[in-house]
Structures are given as C-alpha cells and as structure tokens.
Amino acid sequence: MTEPIVEIKNIHKSFGPLEVLKGVDFTVNKGEVVCLIGRSGSGKSTLLRCINLLEKPDSGVINVFGQDILHTRNVNAYRAQVGMCFQQFNLFNNMNVLENCVKPQLKVLHISKNEATEKALKFLDKVGMKKFAGADVRTLSGGQKQRVAIARALCMSPKLMLFDEPTSALDPEMVGEVLSVMKELANEGLTMIIVTHEMNFARDVSDRIVFMDQGKIEEQGSPDQLFNTPKSERTRSFLNASIANAR
Ligand SMILES: Nc1ncnc2c1ncn2[C@@H]1O[C@H](COP(=O)(O)OP(=O)(O)OP(=O)(O)O)[C@@H](O)[C@H]1O
Ligand SMILES: [Mg+2]
Numbered sequence: 248m249t250e251p252i253v254e255i256k257n258i259h260k261s262f263g264p265l266e267v268l269k270g271v272d273f274t275v276n277k278g279e280v281v282c283l284i285g286r287s288g289s290g291k292s293t294l295l296r297c298i299n300l301l302e303k304p305d306s307g308v309i310n311v312f313g314q315d316i317l318h319t320r321n322v323n324a325y326r327a328q329v330g331m332c333f334q335q336f337n338l339f340n341n342m343n344v345l346e347n348c349v350k351p352q353l354k355v356l357h358i359s360k361n362e363a364t365e366k367a368l369k370f371l372d373k374v375g376m377k378k379f380a381g382a383d384v385r386t387l388s389g390g391q392k393q394r395v396a397i398a399r400a401l402c403m404s405p406k407l408m409l410f411d412e413p414t415s416a417l418d419p420e421m422v423g424e425v426l427s428v429m430k431e432l433a434n435e436g437l438t439m440i441i442v443t444h445e446m447n448f449a450r451d452v453s454d455r456i457v458f459m460d461q462g463k464i465e466e467q468g469s470p471d472q473l474f475n476t477p478k479s480e481r482t483r484s485f486l487n488a489s490i491a492n493a494r
Contacts (some may be wrong), residue, residue, distance in 0.1 A: 250277040251310075252407055252438050253298060258307030260293055267293045268304065269462035275407075275440060280433040282449035283442045285459035286485065291442045294459070295409050298440070299329045312406060327355045330400030330408040334416045336392040338384045338399070344371065345380040348399045355403065363402070370398040374428050390421025397428055408432065410441040446489050450474060458482045 253275040260268040267290045275281050283291045296302040297309060300322055309316050312328065319325050338347050348367035352358060371377040374394040384392060393413055400408060410429065414422040426448050433439060433452045443449055449456055450470040457467040458479075466473065466482045477483045 251275070252277050252279075252312060253440070254308075254310040255294075255298075256308040258294075258297060258304040258309065260290075260297065260302060260304045267462055268297070271307075271459075271462070271464055273457065273464065275438060277438055278436045279454045280439045280441070280452050281455045281457060282453040283440065283457050283459060284444070284446070284449060284485075284489075285465075289459040290462045291459050292411050295411050295440060295442055298407075299326055299331055299409060323355070327403055328406045330403060330405030332393065332396050332400055332408070332410045332413045334412045336389075336396045336416075338392055338396055340385055342384070343380070344376060344382050344384060344387070344395050347384060347395060348402050351399060352402050366402050367398070370401040371395070373401070373431075374398045375424070388421060389417045390424045393417065393421075393425045394428055397425070397432075401432075406438065408437055408439045410439065410443070412442050412444065414443070414445060444489070446486070458485065460485070 251274050253273065255271060255273040258268055258271050259266065271294060273294070283294065285291050293302055297304050298311065300316060303317065314325070316325055342350060345364070345367055348371060349360065349363045352363040352366065353360065368377055368380065371380055374397055376391060376394050376398060379387065379391065384395065387395065414425050417425065426445065430452050453470050455467055456470055456473045458465050458473065460481050466477060466479045473482065474486060477486060
C-alpha cells in the first residue's frame with residue numbers, strides 16, 4: 248500500500264519580488280526515491296529546503312509523516328527525523344570523523360556515548376569510512392567527506408533523506424563512490440528526495456523523476472517515461488541539453 252511521507256499542496260515562496268515557487272504540489276510515498284531535476288534557478292533547492300523548514304513557504308501546506316510541519320511546535324524534533332546532505336558537506340572541521348557522527352546523536356537522540364559510537368562505526372563502515380574514524384576531516388577528499396556526511400545523517404535513523412546536489416562539488420573521479428553509497432540506500436528502501444544533475448544516476452535509481460521549471464513542476468513520471476516519451480516540449484529540450492552536456 249502506498250503511504251505518503253511527504254504531501255505538499257500548492258506552496259508558494261518568494262524572495263522579495265522574485266517568486267521562486269509558484270504553486271507546487273508534490274507527494275513522495277514511503278520507500279520511494281524521487282529525483283528533482285531542472286535548470287539552475289528553477290526552485291529545486293528552495294523546494295527541498297521547505298521540506299526540512301530551512302525555508303518557510305509563504306502559503307500552502309506541507310505534511311510530512313502525517314504532521315502539518317508548518318505549524319509544528321517542535322521543529323528540532325521534526326528535523327531529527329529528516330536527514331539532509333548538501334553540496335558542501337557541512338562537517339565540523341574541529342572534530343574528527345567519528346566525533347562528527349557521534350556528537351549530533353548525543354545532542355539530539357540523548358543516547359549513551361557507547362551506543363552513539365557503536366552506531367557511528369556501523370554507518371562509517373557502511374560508507375567505507377570506518378578506517379578513517381580517527382582522521383581529521385580536513386585531511387579527507389571531497390568524496391570521503393561526503394560519505395562521512397551521509398554516515399552522520401544515517402546515525403540519526405532518518406525516516407526521510409534529502410540530498411541537494413551531493414556530488415556537484417566533487418572531482419569527477421569521486422562522484423561514483425558517493426553515488427554508489429546513495430544507490431545502496433535506495434535499494435534498501437530508504438525514502439529519498441535527491442536534487443541532482445547526474446542524469447544517468449537519476450535514470451538508474453529513481454522510482455520517479457520530477458522536472459521543475461520556473462518554479463513549477465512541469466512534468467513527472469518514471470525514468471523511462473520522462474526520458475523516452477516526455478509530454479512537454481520544455482522537458483524534452485532540457486533533457487536533450489543535459490544529455491548533450493554529459494557526452
Ligand atoms: N535566500 C534567498 N534569498 C534570495 N533569493 C534566493 C534565496 N534562495 C534562493 N534564491 C533565488 O531563488 C531562485 C531559485 O533558487 P534555488 O536555489 O531554489 O534554485 P535551484 O533550482 O536549486 O538552482 P541550482 O540548480 O542553481 O542550485 C534563484 O533565482 C535564487 O537566486
Ligand atoms: Mg540548488
């Protein structure tokens with residue numbers, strides 16, 4: 248049975264005179280992997296940031312886990328259930344790899360240090376970074392940092408993971424190691440929303456691809472449907488340009 252995790256109804260968001268989200272309806276079901284694609288400035292990051300309340304829409308409704316998050320009293324308790332990975336990793340440079348994964352758990356989950364450490368090592372192992380547990384994060388490559396950031400997010404046992412272009416700050420040879428970790432999470436049934444320019448990855452892992460254009464969802468569908476038989480001319484021209492760039 249489909250169980251909606253995220254239900255967005257008619258959200259609008261402006262920054263001053265610039266209307267960035269112009270009435271977006273968007274649903275994600277449990278276990279679904281949805282990729283958000285679209286041109287720069289189309290509102291992808293803003294939509295994602297609304298889902299974990301880094302931005303607040305001017306109007307509309309967002310229900311996540313069946314809860315009206317725009318009127319929730321406990322934003323921190325809500326955010327603890329939503330993992331987020333950004334382009335720029337956002338690790339704490341003054342802590343080593345293990346501490347980066349342990350400290351947020353102690354702060355938010357109120358579990359013992361032993362339990363937090365055990366969990367951190369489990370997820371660092373999962374992303375292939377256990378052997379770097381004692382390393383200073385400044386000494387890591389971009390791909391390694393992003394894998395630590397993913398492990399850190401997983402330590403919080405998120406019910407939903409949001410990724411905003413997690414590979415676009417990486418050197419090309421490091422993109423694959425991060426995408427393969429994400430692919431594994433997708434295969435395990437974690438509900439994920441991923442903003443990406445990696446069209447092959449989107450095609451490969453998504454249950455659904457959502458094409459955003461000028462603050463609206465222009466078209467959405469299965470990867471096959473969107474890539475092979477796009478309904479809209481705007482979708483077609485965006486995909487053709489993206490595929491040409493990737494060659
Ligand atoms: N905090 C902000 N203040 C003012 N303008 C903003 C803010 N955040 C985003 N914008 C503007 O809103 C528009 C949409 O931005 P958004 O980051 O959502 O686009 P995007 O689709 O993620 O683009 P990209 O692919 O470049 O990341 C852009 O014109 C951007 O400059
Ligand atoms: Mg963006």
